[in-house]
Amino acid sequence: MDLLDPLLDPLRSGIDRRALLEVVLLGSICGALGFWVVVERLAYASESLSHGLLPGLVLAALAGAPLLLGAAAGVAVAAAAIAVAARDPRIGPEAATGVVVTGLVGLGALLALSPDSPQRLEELLFGDPLGVSDSDLIAAAVLAGAGGLTLFALHRPLSATAFDAGGAGALGVRPGLVRLALLGLVAAAVAVAVQGLGALLSLALLVAPALAVRRHAPSAGRALVAGAVVGALAGAAGIYLSHHAGTAAGASVAAALCAAAALGAMPWRRPASARSASA
Amino acid sequence: MSAPRVEVDDLAVGYGGAPALTGVSFTAAAGESVCVLGPNGGGKTTLFRALLGELRPLTGTLSVAARPAYLAQTERTRLDFPVNALDVALMGALAGGPWWRPPSRAAREAAEGALERVGLAGRAGVAFGELSGGERRRALLARALVQDSPVLLLDEPLAGVDPASADLLDSVFRSLRDEGRTLLVSTHDVASAARFDAALCLNGRQVAFGAPAEALTRATLEATYGHELIVLRESGAERMITIQHHHEH
Amino acid sequence: MPSPVDLVDLPFLREALFEIVLLSVAGGVVGAWVLLRRLAFYSHAVGSATFPGLVTADATGISPTLLALAVALGYAGGVGAVRAEGERSEAWTALLLVAALATGVILASDVFESGASVDRLLFGTLLGLDASDLWLSGACAVAALAATLAFGRVWAAAGFDPDAAGALGLRTRWADLGLLALVALAAVAAIPAVGALLVSAVFILPAASARLLARSVRGLIGWAVVLALAEGATGLYLAYWLDAPPGPPIAVLGAATYATLAVTAAVSGLRAAAVPA
Numbered sequence: 094m095d096l097l098d099p100l101l102d103p104l105r106s107g108i109d110r111r112a113l114l115e116v117v118l119l120g121s122i123c124g125a126l127g128f129w130v131v132v133e134r135l136a137y138a139s140e141s142l143s144h145g146l147l148p149g150l151v152l153a154a155l156a157g158a159p160l161l162l163g164a165a166a167g168v169a170v171a172a173a174a175i176a177v178a179a180r181d182p183r184i185g186p187e188a189a190t191g192v193v194v195t196g197l198v199g200l201g202a203l204l205a206l207s208p209d210s211p212q213r214l215e216e217l218l219f220g221d222p223l224g225v226s227d228s229d230l231i232a233a234a235v236l237a238g239a240g241g242l243t244l245f246a247l248h249r250p251l252s253a254t255a256f257d258a259g260g261a262g263a264l265g266v267r268p269g270l271v272r273l274a275l276l277g278l279v280a281a282a283v284a285v286a287v288q289g290l291g292a293l294l295s296l297a298l299l300v301a302p303a304l305a306v307r308r309h310a311p312s313a314g315r316a317l318v319a320g321a322v323v324g325a326l327a328g329a330a331g332i333y334l335s336h337h338a339g340t341a342a343g344a345s346v347a348a349a350l351c352a353a354a355a356l357g358a359m360p361w362r363r364p365a366s367a368r369s370a371s372a
Numbered sequence: 373m374s375a376p377r378v379e380v381d382d383l384a385v386g387y388g389g390a391p392a393l394t395g396v397s398f399t400a401a402a403g404e405s406v407c408v409l410g411p412n413g414g415g416k417t418t419l420f421r422a423l424l425g426e427l428r429p430l431t432g433t434l435s436v437a438a439r440p441a442y443l444a445q446t447e448r449t450r451l452d453f454p455v456n457a458l459d460v461a462l463m464g465a466l467a468g469g470p471w472w473r474p475p476s477r478a479a480r481e482a483a484e485g486a487l488e489r490v491g492l493a494g495r496a497g498v499a500f501g502e503l504s505g506g507e508r509r510r511a512l513l514a515r516a517l518v519q520d521s522p523v524l525l526l527d528e529p530l531a532g533v534d535p536a537s538a539d540l541l542d543s544v545f546r547s548l549r550d551e552g553r554t555l556l557v558s559t560h561d562v563a564s565a566a567r568f569d570a571a572l573c574l575n576g577r578q579v580a581f582g583a584p585a586e587a588l589t590r591a592t593l594e595a596t597y598g599h600e601l602i603v604l605r606e607s608g609a610e611r612m613i614t615i616q617h618h619h620e621h
Numbered sequence: 622m623p624s625p626v627d628l629v630d631l632p633f634l635r636e637a638l639f640e641i642v643l644l645s646v647a648g649g650v651v652g653a654w655v656l657l658r659r660l661a662f663y664s665h666a667v668g669s670a671t672f673p674g675l676v677t678a679d680a681t682g683i684s685p686t687l688l689a690l691a692v693a694l695g696y697a698g699g700v701g702a703v704r705a706e707g708e709r710s711e712a713w714t715a716l717l718l719v720a721a722l723a724t725g726v727i728l729a730s731d732v733f734e735s736g737a738s739v740d741r742l743l744f745g746t747l748l749g750l751d752a753s754d755l756w757l758s759g760a761c762a763v764a765a766l767a768a769t770l771a772f773g774r775v776w777a778a779a780g781f782d783p784d785a786a787g788a789l790g791l792r793t794r795w796a797d798l799g800l801l802a803l804v805a806l807a808a809v810a811a812i813p814a815v816g817a818l819l820v821s822a823v824f825i826l827p828a829a830s831a832r833l834l835a836r837s838v839r840g841l842i843g844w845a846v847v848l849a850l851a852e853g854a855t856g857l858y859l860a861y862w863l864d865a866p867p868g869p870p871i872a873v874l875g876a877a878t879y880a881t882l883a884v885t886a887a888v889s890g891l892r893a894a895a896v897p898a
Contacts, residue, residue, distance in 0.1 A: 132453065136712040137662055181883065183832050184656070191661040192829045195821040196876020202744050202819075203869035215739060219726050246472035253463045256500075257449040260512070263424055263442035264467040264519065293818075294726075297719040300712050311499070312454050340731040347723035354716055 103336045111230060112222040115289050116328030116346050118233040119298055122240045123282050124324020125317040127303030129244075129275055132255050132313075137187070138175075138276070140296045141194045143283045145171030147201030147292045150217045155204065160217075161232050164284040171197055172280055201292075220291030220343030222332065229288040236285045243278055244317065251275065252313050294347040298324060301350035305357030327353040376401050377523050377554040378423065382432035385422040391430050392418045398572055398581045400556065402522065405549045407568035407584065408558040409593075411600050411614070415574040416558040417445060420525045423556070436523055437554075439467060441516035445527035445558070447508065451501035457511045458496040461486050464518025479518070486514035491540050506537025513541060517548075524548060526557045562593065562612050623862055628854070634861060636755065637747050640814050641853035641867075643758035648823030649831075649846030650765040651807045654800060656828040657780045657838070661821070662711075663697075663801070666718045668808040668820030670696035672725035675742045675817060680733030686757055689812060693805040696721070745816035745868035747860060754813045761810040768803055769842065772796045777838055815868035822856075822868060823849055826875025833882045852878060 103109035130139055149167020153160050171193065178189035205214040216224070250271045253261035258268040279299070286295035302324035303316070310316030331346030376399035384394040393415035400406045408416050421427045423436055464486070465479035487496050490510040495503065503511060509529065516524060526545070530538045549555055557568070565571045571587045573579040573596040580592040593601055593612055600614050628634050655664050674692035678685035696717065729739050775796040811820045831844035856871030863870070
């Protein structure tokens with residue numbers, strides 16, 4: 094059994110088992126959701142939401158409240174502030190988002206770095222998958238279940254909207270509502286994912302798996318499934334890397350996800366079967 | 373005579389500010405095809421958007437028997453989105469069935485039938501972005517066919533399409549009319565208007581409506597197109613064509 | 622509450638204030654162009670991307686400026702390379718940023734075991750600014766002003782209408798590359814004082830506020846420099862008072878200034894609309 098020991102080792106430790114479960118749950122749902130994030134160009138919006146929720150996280154940590162609560166409130170405030178600021182055409186949505194996010198990150202850091210705050214800022218910024226609590230795992234499981242169902246139910250309207258928003262409108266689909274539902278799902282995923290990977294690294298869960306599979310999936314449905322698989326596997330690989338190399342767990346998971354994206358984006362030749370099917 | 377499928381009375385619509393189109397009144401019954409003529413910016417697409425319910429009438433009324441199927445003039449489809457021709461046709465089923473469930477077997481069969489009808493049966497599995505321009509137009513028509521609406525709005529369906537695709541599309545349009553559907557087709561091609569049951573001329577307002585032979589006089593065409601109209605004299609007979617400008621977006 | 626006079630009396634604060642003054646000129650001028658040319662995400666990303674370079678420099682004693690500049694220019698090249706990917710360029714820009722942050726964390730916590738300095742690299746410091754930081758910021762301010770005099774008309778024309786600028790025979794390509802390089806240089810200059818994560822605090826925030834006040838490109842640059850100076854000096858004082866790094870208070874002040882100006886403009890706009898003409 095020596096050969097399998099490197100694989101089984103983390104499973105024998107309670108902490109690593111929980112970390113694995115957390116990143117597999119988050120990796121699968123965020124990996125699937127990421128397809129729509131990339132296709133609908135929401136990567137910058139997702140980054141902004143995950144950075145902008147920092148004050149919420151810090152306040153929850155200072156008050157001893159559940160971090161999820163702080164993250165959810167932080168996401169809501171950040172989204173509302175960005176939506177208001179982005180309405181000014183003189184500034185443009187990109188710079189307006191930058192103004193809001195920079196201010197919020199500064200506020201979060203100010204709260205966390207004042208001398209009488211507990212030293213938890215790095216954990217909030219970069220995550221600590223090894224420290225997940227039962228409630229974090231439950232939140233991740235609920236997100237994976239409810240998010241998966243929502244993605245399944247919304248699949249056809251999302252496809253029709255992304256393919257041709259005008260044509261979808263003529264079919265009775267309301268593209269505005271569909272995109273709003275997608276943003277809501279992204280916000281929920283960000284709020285839960287920061288428990289595992291922190292405000293700065295959770296974006297990797299949403300973007301990397303989708304980029305890894307984007308060139309290879311012939312249909313949106315397969316891209317979602319493949320993204321979920323890649324997200325779960327790369328997340329688990331990151332935990333193993335951290336276990337064996339002794340590296341920071343959150344950063345290792347993010348690095349494994351980024352490596353998966355880089356691998357998937359290499360100019361592999363398309364498999365012969367895909368070619369003949371389309372001929 | 374059955375009740376009209378499309379009934380428009382003294383309609384004015386616009387995009388905020390001054391109305392883009394005023395004084396439109398016409399009807400179209402089952403099995404009728406109406407040719408909508410007018411210059412660029414004359415209000416053809418605006419009329420279609422009003423019939424689709426995307427623009428609210430400023431004045432007047434309009435009623436359409438069912439949500440119309442729509443073939444848009446300018447393609448705003450994402451060519452890099454991973455769908456094949458069959459997936460595109462299947463999207464038409466969104467208009468009828470529940471959106472949260474995977475498409476039914478009946479919808480699949482309808483989509484396959486629609487692809488066959490537009491001559492794409494052998495190309496069902498090809499990525500949309502890899503189809504030719506004419507094939508893409510036909511796949512989008514298949515989507516409209518799957519929607520199975522009694523009213524179809526076709527916005528310059530033959531503009532910029534290869535001749536083979538144009539012939540095929542044209543024959544599908546004729547068979548749709550023979551099935552008793554109502555077709556509104558916008559076009560720049562004045563010569564083809566004679567083949568329709570009625571012609572509607574728009575230039576910011578309604579210039580004329582009626583059977584092509586009566587409605588399409590030289591005076592109405594001049595009022596419709598202004599300086600875009602060119603009159604050719606060929607061996608004594610007059611032939612009128614228009615200068616075409618295609619929208620590039 | 623410490624006396625504001627400390628800002629000029631205490632040597633380390635005086636140096637920090639001098640650094641802030643130089644950065645305000647560089648950040649205000651470059652920030653105005655960042656805003657006009659819609660490079661906000663790029664300038665934020667190029668700052669954050671330097672993080673692994675800073676960690677390495679911090680631990681090995683190599684000049685942080687040189688390493689950060691190398692990483693920033695490498696990142697700019699990477700962004701340029703993925704630009705061609707269309708839909709995915711934004712996603713790749715974001716992913717490159719996450720990859721840089723993750724690499725920096727692993728380097729800091731596991732390779733060099735210099736975890737304590739992470740906060741300082743991300744959010745800036747009052748202490749430990751040295752002469753080379755001041756020289757870089759000064760050079761950057763001079764370069765920003767000189768480049769604005771040389772290329773300002775081209776940048777403005779290209780930002781207003783890129784096609785027409787090409788038709789006018791303007792060499793927009795080199796001017797644009799120069800702007801990207803200037804942004805990267807200014808971001809690196811800003812990092813020691815405000816931190817890799819908050820370089821936007823001296824670029825985007827003052828310029829965005831200035832946009833609400835100014836009606837011309839010249840006015841935009843002027844207001845951006847003035848606001849950057851005011852926010853920077855006040856933020857520095859707050860950082861000294863609260864014993865925090867300077868980046869966060871400067872960022873909070875910048876966002877608060879913007880919010881105040883935007884709300885004032887909206888309220889006066891409403892009032893003007895309510896008064897019958």
